[in-house]
Amino acid sequence: MKIGFIxxxxxxxxxxxxxxxxxxxxxxxxxxxxxxxxxAAVASAAEAATGQDAVITxxxxxxxxxxxxxxxxxxxxxxxxxxxxxxxxxxxxxxxHAMAADKGLLSVDAPVSGGVGGAAAGTLTFxxxxxxEAFARAAPLFExxxxxxxxxxxxxxxxxxKICNNMLLGISMIGACExxxxxxxxxxxxxxxxxxxxxxxxxxxSVNTYCPVPGVGPESPADNGYKPGFAADLMLKDLKLSQxxxxxxxxxxxxxxxxxxxxxxxxxxDGKGRDFSAMIEQLK
Ligand code: NAD
Numbered sequence: 001m002k003i004g005f006i007x008x009x010x011x012x013x014x015x016x017x018x019x020x021x022x023x024x025x026x027x028x029x030x031x032x033x034x035x036x037x038x039x040a041a042v043a044s045a046a047e048a049a050t051g052q053d054a055v056i057t058x059x060x061x062x063x064x065x066x067x068x069x070x071x072x073x074x075x076x077x078x079x080x081x082x083x084x085x086x087x088x089x090x091x092x093x094x095x096x097h098a099m100a101a102d103k104g105l106l107s108v109d110a111p112v113s114g115g116v117g118g119a120a121a122g123t124l125t126f127x128x129x130x131x132x133e134a135f136a137r138a139a140p141l142f143e144x145x146x147x148x149x150x151x152x153x154x155x156x157x158x159x160x161x162k163i164c165n166n167m168l169l170g171i172s173m174i175g176a177c178e179x180x181x182x183x184x185x186x187x188x189x190x191x192x193x194x195x196x197x198x199x200x201x202x203x204x205x206s207v208n209t210y211c212p213v214p215g216v217g218p219e220s221p222a223d224n225g226y227k228p229g230f231a232a233d234l235m236l237k238d239l240k241l242s243q244x245x246x247x248x249x250x251x252x253x254x255x256x257x258x259x260x261x262x263x264x265x266x267x268x269x270d271g272k273g274r275d276f277s278a279m280i281e282q283l284k
Contacts, residue, residue: 001024001025001052001053001054001140001141002024002025002027002051002052002053002054003019003024003025003026003027003052003053003054003055003056003141004026004027004028004029004048004049004050004052004054004055004056004072005019005026005027005028005029005039005048005055005056005058006028006029006030006045006048006049006055006056006057006058006059006068006072007030007057007058007059007060007068007086008028008029008030008034008035008036008039008058009030009032009034009058009060010116010119011058011085011112011116011119012028012030012056012058012085013034013036014116014119014120015056015058015085015119015124015145016028016036016039016056017036017037017038017039018119018122018144018145019141019144019145020036020037020038020039021038022144024141024144025040026038026039026040027039027040027041027042027047027048027052028040028041028042028048029041029042029043029044029045029047029048044071045068045071045072046071046072046074046075047075048072049071049072049073049075049076049080050075050076050077051077052076052077052080053077053079053080053081054080054081054082054083054137054138054141055072055076055080055081055082055083056083056084056085056141057069057072057082057083057084057085057086058085058086059084059086059088060086061086061088061092061237062088062089062091062092062093063092065084065086065088065092065093065096066092066095066096069082069095069096069099069100070099073099073100073102073103073105074103076100076103076105078104078105079105079106080105080106081105081106081107081108081134081137081138082096082100082105082106082107082108083107083108083110083138083141084096084107084108084109084110085110085111085112085126086111087111087112087159087162087163087237087238087241088109088111088159088241089159089241089244089245090156090159090160090163090241090245090248091248093109093129093155093156093158093159094155094156096109097109097129097130097155097156098155106130106131106133106134106137107130107134107155108128108129108130108134108135108138108158109128109129109130109155109156109157109158109159110126110127110128110129110138110142110149110158111126111127111158111159111162112124112125112126112127112146113125113127113162113165113166114146114147115228115229115230118146119145122144122145122146122147123146123147124145124146124147125146125147125148125149125150126142126145126146126148126149126150126158127149127150127152127157127158127161127162127165128142128149128150128151128152128157128158129152129153129154129155129156129157129158129159129160129161130154130155130157130158131154132151135149135151159241160245162238163238163241163242163245164242166235166238166239166242167238167239167242167253167256167259169205169206169235170235170238170239170256170259170260170263170276171255171256171259172204172205172206173206173210173212173235173276173277173279174259174262174279174283175204175206176204176206176207176211176212176277176280177212177277177279177280177283178283179193179197179202179207180193180211180212180213180280181280181283181284184284190213190215190216191215191216194207194211194213194216194217198217206277210277211277212277212278212279212280213280220277221275221277221278222275222277222278222280226274226275226277226278226281227274227275228273228274228275228276229275229276229277230275230276231273231274231275231276232263232266232267232271232272232273232274232275232276232278232279233267233271233272233273234276235263235276236260236263236264236266236267239256239259239260239263240260242256242260243256243257243260262279262282263276263279265282266278266279266282269282
């Protein structure tokens with residue numbers, strides 16, 4: 001396929017590289033002038049979107065996505081599928097779908113989980129929203145860049161799934177940190193708590209796979225000085241998106257709201273640039 005790729009940052013660059021490796025013809029643009037081996041560089045987003053079978057965006061936020069779509073949708077070829085893999089607010093995702101639909105283009109919102117490591121290894125999980133036809137067109141590319149793609153529903157369903165998942169993750173990580181911090185004050189070793197919780201009703205990904213205490217459980221950022229991993233700043237971004245979405249449909253998410261407050265305090269303090277599991281140090 002001929003693919004345009006816009007946004008070649010920490011995630012976009014390795015994703016584009018995997019498409020090249022799989023034999024696709026990729027043209028790329030990043031406003032910061034980033035280039036990727038094997039990806040033909042062009043001077044604008046519109047140029048990258050012209051004459052392609054698929055156009056993928058991997059951008060920082062919804063405002064940037066909307067402005068890039070204003071440029072690239074008019075340039076898109078009829079029959080092309082536009083795939084947005086950025087994590088953005090649900091309203092911006094739906095606005096991008098609407099712009100594409102007005103031009104007769106297929107579109108998918110397909111945020112990812114798996115981080116920079118998953119992007120490099122081609123093991124991302126895609127959560128997708130859009131028509132069945134659009135999803136089917138994008139699926140072969142998801143197979144290259146990832147290990148699993150779930151079609152979650154119509155326009156915006158991918159972003160909805162992503163923020164619900166990450167809201168739960170933020171809450172569960174704070175819960176795991178609280179439990180280990182309390183155990184320490186009670187004189188209970190972290191290893192003992194891990195051995196119990198990881199096989200009991202409190203088990204969850206934040207404890208079993210990504211334990212916030214060093215030397216306990218499988219290797220995690222805690223064993224590496226809390227180098228991300230998944231940065232606290234990105235967790236805060238996703239928690240804010242969850243609260244924006246909750247407000248827009250008047251959903252009650254008191255734990256999500258508190259998690260957003262705690263991560264905001266953490267990032268304003270010494271959490272910026274650290275893994276989100278370093279929250280345990282703040283609680284201690
Ligand atoms: P990044 O900041 O490294 O990359 C974004 C890129 O977009 C940058 O290179 C920037 O120059 C480029 N860009 C900005 N405006 C542009 C424009 N108008 N035209 C072209 N390019 C433009 O961020 P990232 O870590 O690659 O994340 C990208 C998206 O993926 C974000 O929405 C993020 O929330 C999401 N995400 C990131 C991770 C992660 O672990 N990094 C994990 C899951 C999801």
